[in-house]
Amino acid sequence: MIRIGVTGHRGLSPDLDRAVTALVRDHLRPYGCDMVGLSCLADGADTAFAQAVLDAGAPLEAVVPARGYRLALPPEHRPVYDRLLSRAVLVHELDRTESTPQAHLEAGQLLVERCDRLVAVWDGRPARGPGGTADVVAHALARHRPVTVLWPEGAHR
Numbered sequence: 001m002i003r004i005g006v007t008g009h010r011g012l013s014p015d016l017d018r019a020v021t022a023l024v025r026d027h028l029r030p031y032g033c034d035m036v037g038l039s040c041l042a043d044g045a046d047t048a049f050a051q052a053v054l055d056a057g058a059p060l061e062a063v064v065p066a067r068g069y070r071l072a073l074p075p076e077h078r079p080v081y082d083r084l085l086s087r088a089v090l091v092h093e094l095d096r097t098e099s100t101p102q103a104h105l106e107a108g109q110l111l112v113e114r115c116d117r118l119v120a121v122w123d124g125r126p127a128r129g130p131g132g133t134a135d136v137v138a139h140a141l142a143r144h145r146p147v148t149v150l151w152p153e154g155a156h157r
Contacts, residue, residue: 002034008048010045024049027148032058037049042077047080050084121151
């Protein structure tokens with residue numbers, strides 16, 4: 001059973017979200033239910049990945065950066081987050097109160113430590129702040145985790 005984690009961009013436009021979802025599904029399809037997916041369940045790439053894992057019949061583990069994480073998510077995403085979190089077979093919650101960039105960085109690092117490989121839904125640009133996709137990718141590479149970058153050709157955030 002391979003353990004696959006995800007990191008990726010949030011706040012995707014509807015068209016970009018559909019393209020990312022298709023890329024993630026295509027990438028995960030060969031694993032079927034022989035994987036465990038790890039995700040922070042944020043809007044965007046994390047959700048596309050988590051849903052693809054569940055749709056494949058594979059177990060999902062959630063990494064929650066802080067007790068205040070849910071309230072820091074966009075209000076329209078909270079029901080999706082709740083649904084995915086309820087389906088997780090295991091929840092790793094960091095001992096943080098506030099959902100800060102530092103908490104997100106630590107969650108990304110924990111996710112990398114617990115996975116065998118990382119899927120990065122990433123445009124290749126530097127992180128906009130601590131804990132961004134680029135930081136998680138750098139941590140994975142430093143830990144010698146294989147990283148697969150998925151990004152729709154020609155797409156811009």
